[in-house]
Amino acid sequence: MTQIDRRGIEEYVISPMYSISDEHGLGLLFALIGLGIVWYAMRARPVSTRASISLVAATGAGHLGLALGHDPGFRTGAFVGFAVWALYAARRWANDGTPMRGTVAGLVLSVIAYTGALLSGEAPDQVGLIMKVLEIAALGVVLGEQPTRRTARLRQSATVISMTVTLGFAGWIGAFVGGGHTHELGETPGPGLALPRLEPTRPTADDRSAADRLFRETALNIGRFEDISVAAAEGYNVNNLGRMGGHADNPAYKKDGRILDPTRPETLVYRPGPEGPVLLGAMYQTDESGEPGPMVGGPLTVWHGHDHVCFGLLPPGLGSLGSPMGTCPLGTVMVALTNEMIHVWTIDGAPSRFGDLPEEWLEANIGS
Amino acid sequence: MTRYRELLRPVLLLQTGILTLSTLEATVVAAAGIGSPVPVLLTAAAATFVAAASRTGRLNQALVWTERLVLTTFVVDTAISLFTAGSLLEPTVWVARFIVPVFVLRQASADRRSHALPAETTHRMTVPA
Numbered sequence: 351m352t353q354i355d356r357r358g359i360e361e362y363v364i365s366p367m368y369s370i371s372d373e374h375g376l377g378l379l380f381a382l383i384g385l386g387i388v389w390y391a392m393r394a395r396p397v398s399t400r401a402s403i404s405l406v407a408a409t410g411a412g413h414l415g416l417a418l419g420h421d422p423g424f425r426t427g428a429f430v431g432f433a434v435w436a437l438y439a440a441r442r443w444a445n446d447g448t449p450m451r452g453t454v455a456g457l458v459l460s461v462i463a464y465t466g467a468l469l470s471g472e473a474p475d476q477v478g479l480i481m482k483v484l485e486i487a488a489l490g491v492v493l494g495e496q497p498t499r500r501t502a503r504l505r506q507s508a509t510v511i512s513m514t515v516t517l518g519f520a521g522w523i524g525a526f527v528g529g530g531h532t533h534e535l536g537e538t539p540g541p542g543l544a545l546p547r548l549e550p551t552r553p554t555a556d557d558r559s560a561a562d563r564l565f566r567e568t569a570l571n572i573g574r575f576e577d578i579s580v581a582a583a584e585g586y587n588v589n590n591l592g593r594m595g596g597h598a599d600n601p602a603y604k605k606d607g608r609i610l611d612p613t614r615p616e617t618l619v620y621r622p623g624p625e626g627p628v629l630l631g632a633m634y635q636t637d638e639s640g641e642p643g644p645m646v647g648g649p650l651t652v653w654h655g656h657d658h659v660c661f662g663l664l665p666p667g668l669g670s671l672g673s674p675m676g677t678c679p680l681g682t683v684m685v686a687l688t689n690e691m692i693h694v695w696t697i698d699g700a701p702s703r704f705g706d707l708p709e710e711w712l713e714a715n716i717g718s
Numbered sequence: 719m720t721r722y723r724e725l726l727r728p729v730l731l732l733q734t735g736i737l738t739l740s741t742l743e744a745t746v747v748a749a750a751g752i753g754s755p756v757p758v759l760l761t762a763a764a765a766t767f768v769a770a771a772s773r774t775g776r777l778n779q780a781l782v783w784t785e786r787l788v789l790t791t792f793v794v795d796t797a798i799s800l801f802t803a804g805s806l807l808e809p810t811v812w813v814a815r816f817i818v819p820v821f822v823l824r825q826a827s828a829d830r831r832s833h834a835l836p837a838e839t840t841h842r843m844t845v846p847a
Contacts, residue, residue, distance in 0.1 A: 358804035368808055378809065398724045480809045483732070490728030507731055507772070514735025515742070522743075639802040657803070664756045670747040675736045676810030678795070679744035679757035680764050680787055686799035686807065 356640035373419035384411025405488035410436025468520035473528030521674030561647025730772035737765035
């Protein structure tokens with residue numbers, strides 16, 4: 351059996367929402383160190399005070415680390431300003447035994463500022479999200495200092511829950527707006543799309559010729575599957591059309607050791623049309639996750655995988671993508687990285703032969 | 719562990735927010751005709767149990783099983799991630815699906831132990847001779 355040289359997830363470019371950018375690594379490290387040191391130093395204090403001070407100090411230290419990872423500028427200045435304020439607030443709290451005026455407002459403003467940045471199209475990353483989770487947790491502890499008062503409890507619940515949900519939604523918006531949707535090398539992908547970490551190059555004449563051959567052979571071999579009864583007779587699972595974006599898999603062609611065989615494409619792709627499913631093309635798939643697909647046409651035939659996909663078990667199918675807050679819905683499992691795949695669009699008039707088909711073109715030419 | 723009890727409510731509120739967000743995400747996917755309603759119902763039920771516990775402070779069996787389910791999926795997902803992607807899952811996953819459920823389960827365990835102590839023992843422990 352041939353040993354496959356598999357790619358790890360670090361050899362893919364994925365949405366920043368699921369990764370730690372190079373310039374933010376120091377922020378996470380500082381936050382963890384700050385949390386540990388202050389938690390230990392405050393061990394004689396009541397638990398809620400200890401937790402609040404530790405969380406505020408951690409976010410202050412984390413922002414200091416973020417500032418060190420960025421070039422000078424407005425954003426770096428804002429990181430330094432918040433870090434100084436948070437570390438001072440934590441120290442005053444430790445000395446006085448009570449939070450200084452404006453501590454709650456400062457934490458709320460920090461979360462709102464980040465949420466606003468996400469809503470304006472900035473893609474979130476793990477360090478930014480975890481820093482805001484620390485701040486929301488600190489708010490939850492501070493606002494619970496008077497647990498017997500009903501209004502205080504209500505304010506605590508409303509603040510923590512609404513801020514967590516809003517931050518998550520803003521994370522989705524930032525990730526989708528800030529990420530691209532095509533399958534081009536060198537692009538920052540949107541959530542769920544994993545592109546090989548390769549330098550973009552210009553296609554050569556050989557690349558064009560090989561890509562053209564793959565397209566023609568695929569079109570020639572799958573034309574008969576425009577009739578879904580023929581596809582069903584040859585083992586394609588057409589019963590789930592309408593789910594999974596109209597992908598009909600052939601289990602016999604998966605893990606068969608034949609990766610890019612136009613006579614045995616692993617999947618056919620259909621879209622519901624006014625007169626039944628319309629064949630858009632084929633999707634080839636590698637046998638194992640992380641196994642690089644053969645880029646026969648160089649940069650014209652870029653393979654991609656999917657990451658952080660939540661697959662439902664009851665019944666089997668897509669559940670959602672991994673949430674900015676790190677969860678999948680219960681009853682699903684998170685697949686961190688799928689096999690690589692490439693689409694070949696054989697339908698007449700398709701604006702691209704490989705990669706992605708624009709939704710606008712599909713709606714205009716086939717129907718929604 | 720009982721001395722960390724006062725952190726329980728903020729932790730459960732954070733988890734309520736996280737599970738509410740997850741329920742809404744699963745609802746969007748199910749409404750688009752891609753996903754199944756089962757994860758929506760399971761996650762909504764979990765969010766309800768956690769929210770109820772944050773209100774009453776009682777860590778009942780429904781909550782304990784919810785936390786065990788969250789923790790189990792974390793273990794399964796970590797194994798899948800190591801196998802498919804060759805890496806551990808990211809920090810938000812560790813917070814939402816490992817630190818939070820472990821904290822709540824340890825609180826529940828501490829509660830059970832303190833309730834299991836015979837009254838006479840408790841009396842001897844708390845009242846000086």
